[in-house]
Amino acid sequence: MLIPSKLSRPVRLENTVVRERLLAKLSVAGNYRLALVTSPAGYGKTTLVSQWAAGINELGWYSLDEGDNQPERFASYLIAAIQQATSGCCASTETMAQKRQYASLSSLFSQLFIELAEWHRPLFLVIDDYHLITNPVIHEAMRFFLRHQPENVTLVVLSRNLPQLGIANLRVRDQLLEIGSQQLAFTHQxxxxxxxxxxxxxxxxxxxxxxxxxxxxxxxxxxxxxxxxxxxxxxxxxxxxxxxxxxxxxxxxxxxxxxxxxxxxxxxxxxxxxxxxxxxxxxxxxxxxxxxxxxxxxxxxxxxxxxxxxxxxxxxxxxxxxxxxxxxxxxxxxxxxxxxxxxxxxxxxxxxxxxxxxxxxxxxxxxGDANMLRDILLHHAWALFNHSELSLLEESLRSLPWDSLLENPKLILLQAWLMQSQHRYGEVNTLLARAEQEMKCEMDATLHAEFNALRAQVAINNGDQDEAERLATCALEVLPLASYHSRIVATSVHGEVLHCKGDLTRALTLMQQTEQMARHNDVWHYALWSLLQQSEILFAQGFLQAAWETQEKAFQLVREQHLEQLPLHEFLLRIRSQLLWAWARLDDAEVAARSGMDVLAGYQPQQQLQCLSLIIQCSLARGDLDNARGHLNRLENLLGNGPWHSDWVSNADKVRVIYWQMTGDKKSAATWLRQTPKPECADNHFLQGQWRNIARAQILLGDVEPAEIVLEELNDNARRLRLMSDLNRNLLLLNQLYWQQGRKSDAQRVLIEALTLANRTGFISHFVIEGEAMAQQLRQLIQLNTLPELDQHRAQRILREINQHHRHKFAHFDENFVNRLLSHPEVPELIRTSPLTQREWQVLGLIYSGYSNEQIAGELDVAATTIKTHIRNLYQKLGVAHRQDAVQQAQQLLKMMGYGV
Known part of the structure; x- marks a missing residue:
């Protein structure tokens, strides 16, 4: 609850001097971003501003005290003050502030400014006694506030000292109205x-x-x-x-x-x-x-x-x-x-x-009343915990003697959850173990189960799946329905364990149960978490449309419960980006990934690793290697800064290995392969991904036999566990291995299986990323005209995407490429003595890319008869008689120039 008096304007006292000269100066405050009133104590700052504010309706007032140095408390009161001033214009932001559902104050203020865009009248926010704020997090957030507040908003700050709000910059830009102690000093009159x-x-x-x-x-x-x-x-x-x-x-x-x-x-x-x-x-x-x-x-x-x-x-x-x-x-x-x-x-x-x-x-x-403090905590601590009063709770629990905690083990559980919420996993088990050892009476079975639910959460966070499963199962066998929070935690952990172990069907069922329990008890972050897990499971099973629909439910939950600034929102945006990428909606995929990075703007840069990997994936699918390289430099710096979950490492390594494949960088691939530990198994999509990275590096280095063994084992596991998306990916990599070995019939067989499976997954970019080698095989399949209609349609779509994004690398034959080609010592003499025109080189590239005469005419915006003339001329200069001969000639030239086609 918010104390009403902190949000109330001071009342004008009887016989107060009306200071007309200063009120006249404040009358133009609406023309400035910041009106700053500074002086030592006792110069009448608050009295003056309350006089000025008396005739203004759209004004919020926030009086600070020493307790407002906590960002969450500061945010709650500030938003409440604006709500009073705007008659409730910013309801979504107020809900986010009340539920602490934001990543940082800056992200909360961003949402506030979105809602204030609908408020078109002048608006004033007065913050009194700002000198009491010493928290740099709040200072930085208020600097953000001043930089981005709408033009019709004016911040009025009263302080005993000059606040850390970027005053000099505002002063230079004439966006600051200042009243200091010299002006506040009384005149004789x-x-x-x-x-x-x-x-x-x-x-x-x-x-x-x-x-x-x-x-x-x-x-x-x-x-x-x-x-x-x-x-x-x-x-x-x-x-x-x-x-x-x-x-x-x-x-x-x-x-x-x-x-x-x-x-x-x-x-x-x-x-x-x-x-x-x-x-x-x-x-x-x-x-x-x-x-x-x-x-x-x-x-x-x-x-x-x-x-x-x-x-x-x-x-x-x-x-x-x-x-x-x-x-x-x-x-x-x-x-x-x-x-x-x-x-x-x-x-x-x-x-x-x-x-x-x-x-x-x-x-x-x-x-110093430990008993009173204990009683307050026993009745109200969880409400304070849910409102992120973590510092106050920690101070309170530290003030209680250990014996008092032992007598009230619910408080020990609270202390452990405080540690868990701050990622101090190692301290959780130490605390719980000490409590169990020293408790004077036998522990209640329900409380012991609640301890186990928390321990299970710690275990899964630490990657100990077996221990997490054991603890979660033990907890669920004992916990009554009334212990809903612990039951939600234990069910979620059990589902996550099954997900990691590849038991996707049971994992999906448990995550659906978690969602239902969480929704019923208004535990919204676990409801969102369960939806994200469901989407990942459906994606792994190859049901991408169902995964999309589950994500839509998650986005709706985020909007309804104002969860936009929770880190889990980044997770949602990230898996949406993965799905969009798979369907070759690259622009949308990149927007989602960048939005995920925005959600984490207030966190350590390392947290953005996953979304950064997706942005690189988008660049690679477009064939934009220069852009990919720029982002890879940052990704590799982040990789060196901390331990990572296997999924994070796998996704980061994936884009690195694909980049090395596209650029032929065998040295980097060999170094990585020597240093990368090989997972013990491949029972889930995290581990399948890293083994696939290893196989791709081996193929690049020519180590085809071990790569084939890896891929065959991956396929066996994927079929057994019904990891259909991984099977689709594995088949494509196996296709590349067979193609490189010259095993054309095997390559065609697994490609056809991959195309058929893609009718379920919807995969496009996974084919596109393999570049020209994939394009050549698809051209042949399309020309054979033996594919089922759906597979034929998908093959044509993939080929168009490859032509659009990768043709310039392999078959565009632009001017720079042609100049290098003609100066190559092994270029055929016929081509040197009868050079093609630049337009004829372009036509040759489009023929090689599988374009028909009509498509080439449309691409170059010329008449079809003109294209026929160009083709006739280039056939004569190359000494070929048929289209397939021209394709083979182009292929030979590309190989000569070092392209792996």
Whole structure:
């Protein structure tokens, strides 16, 4: 829950000086990205801006306190402030903030700006006391906010120091409105107006002007002088002399003498006790001070001018001026030291009664009351965990004695989940083992099962499939339906284990069960995870259309539950990119991969490895080797920075090996092959992929016998486990091996099987990536006209894709290629003495690529009769009589130039 007072504009106090000169300056704030009001404490920043804001409806106000240094808390309040200003225009962003469903503050703000695009009126967001923010993550996010906020949005920041918001850049670009302490200092006229509103006997203008000069226009000092004058008649000048030249850090002595020692004992006690509350209302005051009517007491303190200010329009919430509040808390530590634990306990009880457990925890910690802290956690810790209050929970659990945790093992489970959520896997098992060993009573069977569910999650994260399966199975045998979170975890882990072991049918069933349980209990990230696993399983089984439809369900879930910035969204975009690539929708595939990288923009660069591999795949399928090389340099740098899941390594190695194949880089392939460990088996698509990489490298190096053994074994496993997509890929690589060996009938046999299987998988790019060797075989099959209609259609589609993306490498015969060809020492003398024109070379390349006369005419945008003339001329110059002879001649020339056709 959000504290309402933190989102309320301060109420204009009676007799407040209206500072027309500064209000006039603020009146044009809407023309700037940032309005910055900076000064030391007590110069009236908040009062001034609240005066200006009084007549503006589309304005959100966020008052910071020390607890707002946590990015999640900061984001929740900031978005709530904008929601108030826009009457709920940004509902999706608010839901994301409440559920902590974003990767970073910048990504959350990106979603906010998308929704604000529909808001066309001027909008102001005031952030008060920004100097309390020290977290660099928040500073960086607010710099992003300022760079990208819509033109109709103005950020107004109040701070005691210059905030780290890229001020210099904004100043140079004239996008910054500044008001500093010199401008905030009271003028003589404002000081006279100030005293006239507070003293029963007005001061002469000269006298008030002198007082103003004595304290350099410092508003708090003027207020202290007025307070002193009311309490001690005739001491106004003496008070001014004492305040002259001092600053906020040296007020303690003055405040003791002139304020605290001049109030009655009951008021002094009230001030000290109530200062422990950063914000307060009637109920909290009654709890902490014991006063019968808290609201009446607060209003009385306000009337006395004791630096108490209203925080909302209803007048229910109050807070002390920051300077005075800090002073009072320090004095409270001295004067009420023995009472502090009791006071903090009372504050904690008050906050709990209002439904704010996080505020209550702060006071329970300050009270050192382990029992109260334990009780709050037992009732509210999981709600705080689900709202990402991880730092607060960790601090709380560290404050509890170990014996208290042993007596309440649910808290030990919570501590372990905190470790798991932060990827501290090694600490999880250590903690659970210690707890089980030292617990004084026998562990409840359900709790033991919950421990096992968590251990299973750790085991699968560490790649220990057998242990994960054992633990998940043990947990599911015991867990009651009420322990839904642990049952979801254990079911998910069991399904993932079966997926890794190649038992796809059972894995799919368990992941469907996980989805149903997660949806029923609103555990949305596990619902999304289960859909992603289902899609991967269906893809591995060769049911790509079903995988697509499952992904569509996942995208719908992301939209409905605002999961756009969860890392799992990147996983979804990545598998969508893989599917689009398989279907040769390369542009769409690259867009999806880049969108996945955007989701992970706030994480370590290494996390982008998978999507980067897909972008390289797209470049390779297009035959754009220069672009692929640029991305490969970055990929190889990332590969050197950490341990990776076998799937990640396999996908990264795949694009490297294909690139080496396309460029004939045998040296890199040989080095990689020597250094790459060979998986123990090939029971899933992760391991099949890496073995396929090994076989491709072996084929490139001419080690065809071991490559054939590998591929035959892969096919056996793929058929046994019904990994149909892997079988499709394996057949294509086996086809290349047979073709390279000159085993044309074997090559044709497995190619026909691959084409038939592609009617189920929809594969296109997997054929295209094999380049000209694949094109030649497809031309022959098409010319034979023996393929079934669907296979014939797919072969023609693949050939078109190869011609489009790879023709320039092999058969375009562009000017640069022809020049190198004619200077080659082995070029036939007939070609040297009877050179073809550039157009005739282009026609030869298109003939070689399998184009008909009509297709060549369309490609070159000339008449079909012109093409016939070109063909007749080039036949004569080459000394050939038929199209097939011309194809063979072109093939010989390409081989001579080093192309592996």
């Amino acid at each position: 404002e000081a006279k107006q100030f005293f006239d509103g507070r003293l029963s006997a007005p001061l002469e203008a000269a006298e008030s002007g002198q007082l103003c000069d004595d304290v350099a226009g410092w508003a708090t000092a003027l207020q202290l002088i007025a307070l002193s004058a009311r309490q001690n008649s005739g001491l106004t000048q003496q008070s001014a002399r004492r305040l002259s030249g001092i600053n906020a850090s040296h007020l303690t002595d003055y405040l003791i003498d002139e304020v605290l020692d001049n109030v009655d004992g009951a008021t002094r006690q009230f001030l000290l006790k109530s200062s422990l509350l950063r914000s307060m209302n009637d109920a909290l005051i009654v709890r902490v001070t014991g006063e019968d009517n808290g609201q009446m007491r607060l209003e009385e303190i306000e009337r006395q001018g004791l630096f108490l200010q209203r925080m909302d329009g209803s007048g229910e919430w109050f807070s002390y001026h920051p300077l005075f509040g800090n002073f009072l808390r320090q004095r409270c530590q001295w004067e009420l030291a023995t009472e502090l634990p009791i006071l903090h306990r009372a504050a904690a009880e008050g906050w709990m009664a209002l439904g704010f457990p996080s505020e209550a925890i702060h006071h329970a910690l300050a009270a």
